[in-house]
Amino acid sequence: MHLLWVWTVLSAAYTVLTEGCPVGCKCNHPTQVFCMSRKNPSFPRTIPPSTISLYLFENGISSVEESSFSGLWDLQLLDLSHNNLSNLPGGVFKTLTNLLNLDLSSNQITEISAETFQGLSRLERLYLNENQIRSIHPDAFRGLENLLELKLTKNQLVVHPAFSLPHLLLLDLSYNAIPVVRPEIFHARNIESLRLAGLGLKEVPSDLLNELKNLHELDLSDNHLTKVPSGLRGLTKLNLAGNMEISQLQPDDFSGLSRLQDLDLSRMSLRTLPKGLFQFTPRLYGVSLAQNPFNCVCLLSWLTEWLRVSGAALHRSDETRCHFPPKNAGKILRNLQNSDFGCPIPTTVFVPTTLALTSTAAPPTSTNPRTTYTPIDTTTTIAPNNPTEEPAVPTQYDQLCPPQTCLNGGFCRLDPLGEVKCECPLGFYGMYCEMLSADFSEPPEMELQVLEKTSSSLKVDLQSYIQSKNDLPGLRLTVQNLSGLDNRPDTYQLPSTLPHYTLKGLNSNSTYRICLGSMRDISGETELCSEAQTMGESPTPSAHITQTKEGSLTLVLVPAVAAGILLLVVIVSAICYTRRRREKAQSCENAGPLELEGVKTGLVEKGELKKLSESPSGTERGWESEEPLMDSSRVGNNNETPTGRLPHSYF
Structure with a gap:
């Protein structure tokens, strides 16, 4: 009897828990309803009134009405992402007074009116990314004073939306078509994370950054910036990736970022980095420099040492490679040693006391060491014998540029600071003579070397x-x-x-x-x-020596046979000449093939020579000895293999 009573209670409880669960949905908990991938364009019915979290993504829903949410007084999370919503009626969510999270991303919404979010006074997170929103009413976010996160990524906005959101912490406007961001439209001074990637920005007003006193993360990637924005303060994360117009950085570009921890400088046009670039960022633990055309010469050698000493992580190190000079092209930058950058070896040069002095003080009585830099395999010139001549003291960076550093025929040299300087030919300019002047429509003709x-x-x-x-x-x-x-x-x-x-x-x-x-x-x-x-x-000198016995016999017989044939020709010629004079007739008609006429018309003709070459007899094969004998181990055409052409080397 007792067991029957327990079974009755459990059955009643199960009925209460599962009552009203929509068809095709899963109600594991009385406060959570999961309707995933139903592919049903209609809004589900009979949603339990106790629902707190309602997930309706990938259902193919094309429209919602205010009645769709009737009775859901306790709802706090509504996920309508990845549906086919194109229009949101005014006040459609006004009954959801306790809603905290609203996800409308990946729909087809085109417009946000002033009444769209009416009644959502407690809303904290609003996701509208990946829609087709072209316009947002200036009063669309009025009343959302508790909003913490607003995402409008990948829409079709051309004008920055206006709002007054005093508690907003995250604003994402990335990948719209907003070329100018004006400081006066921001009424959200507490923003911690600002994402402005892919807007087409050419500059960021310093007033904008100065107003955001609480800003910690700034994403300016994939824009058209030509330099690092000024006024950067207090950031812990900065993303400048994809700004291809930035080709040079200054040592003080990050001077105000003492708390910076993560920096992304990938996919830019950086060929070098100035020494001391990270001296103002002692807390930097991660940096990305991938996909930059780095010129790995001595000027950049400090970077690998800084990475080792600072312990900072180089993100995507396999994609951080050298572009110049050719000897380092394609190599992973972090794996290079100091010598790989072509840096000179520091040496000590002793300058004798006979050097001329510019001051009037008496010359020292001892030899003073002076530390300088000299090229590898280059001898240092000691002081001249004539004390009145200028001493030949090596300069600090007396080394040649790596080959092919300057483009389009430019001449490369290193200045006293060791920096690469290219003297460009007429019609070209740029750090490496890579830019073509406007007065020259075509670059000079190149040649394949x-x-x-x-x-x-x-x-x-x-x-x-x-x-x-x-x-x-x-x-x-x-x-x-x-x-x-x-x-x-x-x-x-x-x-x-x-x-x-x-x-x-x-x-x-x-x-x-x-x-x-x-x-x-x-x-x-x-x-x-x-x-x-x-x-x-050239023929191999030992080719005639390393022959077989048969080949050696041929070499001996060839001169003897040739001499015998020549003697026979002379004798036959003499006989014919004598017969002609005596008989004055065609006494030579029956002469053998080696008589004068036969030799003249036979051996001289190509046909007879060919027959002699093809004859299997050792004597006639002697004509082939005029060509160098080939070593039996050689291959006639080393460009062919049984499987095709020989593989070619990349190096």
Whole structure:
């Protein structure tokens, strides 16, 4: 009897818990309803009045009405994301007076009216990202004084919405078309996280940042900024990634960011970073420098040491690689040693007391050491014998620029501070002469350079072509043998990160036409072509020595046979000449094939020579000895293998 009573109570409780759960939904808890992926355009009915959290995402719902939420007085979370909502009637949510979180992201909403969010006085989080919102009424957010987060990412806004939200902590306006952000429209001075990525901003007003005293996170990625905004204060996270117009940074750009912990400088146009750039950010524990065209010369060598000493994490280190010079191109920057940057080795140079002094003081009586920098494998010049001459003391950075640092024929040098300076030819400008002046519509004609030549290979320079192009998907290298019978071109697909490429398995003493172009350019209009000749291959000195016994016998018989034939020709000629004079008739008509007429019309003709070459007899095969004997171990054409052409090396 007791068990029956318990069973009755449990059954009644289960009935209460599951009563009113919509079809296709799951009500695991009396306060939570999950209606996921129902693919039903109608709003679900019979939602339990005790529901606190209602999840209706991916249901295909196309419209909602005020009656849809009737009786849901306790509702605090409403998720209507990933549906087909395009219009929100005014006051549709006004009965949800206790609602704290409203997610309307990933719908097709185009407009926010003044009455859309009427009655949501307790709302804290409003997500409207990834819609098609073009306009927002100035009074749309009136009454939402408790709002903490507002997300409007990826809409079609062209004007910044106006609002007065005193407690707002997060504002996300990213990836709209708002080219100008005005400080006066912000009435939310307590914002901690401001996201303005992908708006097309060319500058950020310093007044805007000065007003936001509580700002900790600032996202300005994927804009058109030309420099780091001024007035940055108190930030812990700064994102400047994707601002391709920024090619240089100044040492004091982050001077006001003593609390900065995370910095993103990826996908910019940075070729170098000034030493001391992070001296004002002692708390920096993570930095991203990926996808920048770094020039890994001595000027940048301080970075790897700073990463080691500071302990800061280099995010996406595999994507942080060198672009110049060619010897470091493609290498991971963090893995480079100080010597890899081409830095000079510090040495001590002793300057004798005979050096001329500019002051009137008496010269010292001892030799004073002076520390300077000299290039590797370069001897230091000691003081001259004549004390009146200027002493030859090495400069602090007396080293040559890495090869191909300057583009378009520019001349490279290092200034006294060790910084790279390019003297550009007429018509070009920029740090590396990479920019074309407006007065010159076309750059000077480039030539495809062949760096090394051997009898079977050609090393082709790719770096010059890569530097002159932007966004290369890949390279197309075409090779055509102009000296052989087969003039069909061969095409190779190469990555656009190689400084050079070696063509192997070529024929010796042959002229090749080499063309380099982009994989995207099918027409070949932007191809860079050149002709180069492989070196001739000299015979191996030991070729005649390392023959078999049969080959050696042939070498001995060839001169003897040739001499015998020549003697026989002379004798036959004499006999015929004598018969002609005596008989004055056709006494030589029956002469053998080795008589005078036969020799003249037989051996001299190509046909007879060919027969002699093809004859299996050892004597007649002696004519082949005029050509150098080939070593039996050699391969006639090393450009072919049983499976096709020999693989080519990238290096």
